[in-house]
Amino acid sequence: xxxxxxxxxxxxxxxxxxxxxxGEFRRQQSTFRDTIEADSNAKFAAEPDRYHLYISWACPxxxxxxxxxxxKGLDKxxxxxVVDYLMLDKGWKFSTAEExxxxxxxxxxxxxxxxxxxxxxxxxxxxxxxxxVLWDKKLETIVNNESSEIxxxxxTAFNQYLDKEHAERNYYPESLRKEIDENNEWIYDTxxxxxxxxGFATTQAAYEKNVYPLFKSLDRVEKMLExxxxxxxxxxxxxxxxxxxxxxxxxxxxxxxxxxxxxxLDVPVxx
Numbered sequence: 017x018x019x020x021x022x023x024x025x026x027x028x029x030x031x032x033x034x035x036x037x038x039g040e041f042r043r044q045q046s047t048f049r050d051t052i053e054a055d056s057n058a059k060f061a062a063e064p065d066r067y068h069l070y071i072s073w074a075c076p077x078x079x080x081x082x083x084x085x086x087x088k089g090l091d092k093x094x095x096x097x098v099v100d101y102l103m104l105d106k107g108w109k110f111s112t113a114e115e116x117x118x119x120x121x122x123x124x125x126x127x128x129x130x131x132x133x134x135x136x137x138x139x140x141x142x143x144x145x146x147x148x149v150l151w152d153k154k155l156e157t158i159v160n161n162e163s164s165e166i167x168x169x170x171x172t173a174f175n176q177y178l179d180k181e182h183a184e185r186n187y188y189p190e191s192l193r194k195e196i197d198e199n200n201e202w203i204y205d206t207x208x209x210x211x212x213x214x215g216f217a218t219t220q221a222a223y224e225k226n227v228y229p230l231f232k233s234l235d236r237v238e239k240m241l242e243x244x245x246x247x248x249x250x251x252x253x254x255x256x257x258x259x260x261x262x263x264x265x266x267x268x269x270x271x272x273x274x275x276x277x278x279x280x281l282d283v284p285v286x287x
Contacts, residue, residue: 039219041212044144046162052169054176060152060159062173068095068124070149072108076261077163078148083257084167089182093174097122099130099147107131107145124153167254187254195248199255206233208262
């Protein structure tokens with residue numbers, strides 16, 4: 017057997033690289049956590065055409081930032097690049113719209129892959145090459161790659177540049193913040209991240225530990241939405257946005273249900 021063949025056979029399947037040794041998927045903490053501020057003297061001051069957002073439509077975390085960008089009318093202030101929906105061995109790649117419908121190439125850094133942007137900031141970067149990425153064209157660096165923080169920036173930081181209608185749209189109103197935060201917490205743990213903890217689990221125990229809370233929380237959401245449109249009172253908030261970008265996807269695209277009541281395989285088949 018050649019060395020090449022041996023190395024290939026020892027290579028872990030891609031899905032196994034996302035889970036720890038115990039089979040549990042553990043999300044990496046985002047490493048770029050700066051903030052865009054309305055203050056003109058801030059390091060990352062809100063300015064038109066200074067920032068650029070990199071996303072993938074295949075990623076629910078990135079999807080939420082794109083939604084808030086559009087809902088707040090920031091599409092004329094903050095540029096957008098969309099990677100190919102297919103993640104290959106080098107991670108998210110940029111394609112043309114002809115190669116991948118909906119893709120928007122990187123016209124800021126002319127990168128071929130999202131990893132190129134991370135390496136531009138830090139050639140020794142060793143983390144995952146995730147989206148979204150919020151880029152500062154002025155300082156040529158990544159501002160933030162944490163979706164929950166990016167949508168908060170988009171919610172208020174650029175209001176001074178928006179028309180009255182868009183500036184008044186507030187998806188994190190002070191009067192509802194306690195309820196929003198409480199709902200965000202369990203929805204994140206069991207649904208937003210729950211689909212990953214279930215889908216990327218590599219042991220039966222890890223899978224069942226997370227899949228049951230996932231479906232229990234989906235039932236809870238259905239109960240909360242009975243007779244109304246939004247999670248919190250009659251107000252459309254970031255809690256709805258964060259939930260929507262996960263549940264709008266097919267959580268179980270193959271329609272296979274591997275847990276629950278089924279045949280007892282210890283009982284002989286009746287011939």
